[in-house]
Amino acid sequence: MSDRLTPGDTAPDFTLADDRGGEVTLSSLRGRKVIVYFYPAAMTPGCTKQACDFSDSLESLRKDGYEVLGISPDKPEKLAKFRERDALTLTLLSDPDKDVLRAWGAYGEKKLYGKTVEGVIRSTVVLDEEGTVSHAWYNVKATGHVAKLRRDLGLD
Template identity: 80%
Template sequence: MERLSPGDTAPEFTLTDDRGEQVALSDLLGRKVIVYFYPAALTPGCTKQACDFSDSLESLRAAGYEVLGISPDKPEKLAKFREKEGLTITLLSDPDKRVMQQYAAFGEKKLYGKTVEGVIRSTVVVDEDGKVFLAQYNVKATGHVAKLRKDLALNNAEEEPHNGA
């Protein structure tokens, strides 16, 4: 699958969240949506990234953005992730990696110098009309939210530090 570019129509999806509810991208039309893909809940890098998004959620929502975090984890593991880390963002399960493939967030990547197949840490910002506004691939877990806020020209006011449960 080719990587998405600004102006592309964002692939529609419906996935199950950590509470067992169905969430569809089309349900969020009219809002800007940050869709980010991460390899695995409850791992250090993914935890840092999810906590950063949760810490920024209030200010992102004030700027008109919703945040969806997508991983191949089952909803039960996502629920543990939310509870353990006190996350406030929406966590979605893509166990067959179908949505990740549609967004080019799954495929060959370098891991410790080896080429492997896996989740490519990626972020796609979808505008109010369902079009790709920004697509970033191979992003770093640490510092990504701050960089994304800068790329979206959002005020980078200090966020409240995250204190997981």
């Protein structure tokens, strides 16, 4: 299992394909606070709920100085369908090799229906303007997570 990030860590940089045919490099967002959340699979019920919650909160999060990036192992084409189907406004990134997921501690052993499996660990990491981890949550719940995140960041 990958080491999990903790406050004070420097976030590993990455460049990933997005859902619109471009690429996003994390270090290009220096100067902004960034919320990076990892989810198992586009268009599944929990992941849809979480993505819609982030999308619905995106404008207010941006007003508070945050950018939001969602990362899953899905291919960009599937992410584009996800964005279109659910009218998502946030940036979705594709990590099919799971290199970023592993580097950020969001891939490894987890419990699923009482069994231990290897997969994406639903996680959220918040970075400050310099790319340093300010908050990191692992094994988060899809439902209600954005509201909890806002409370924990003092945004409500």
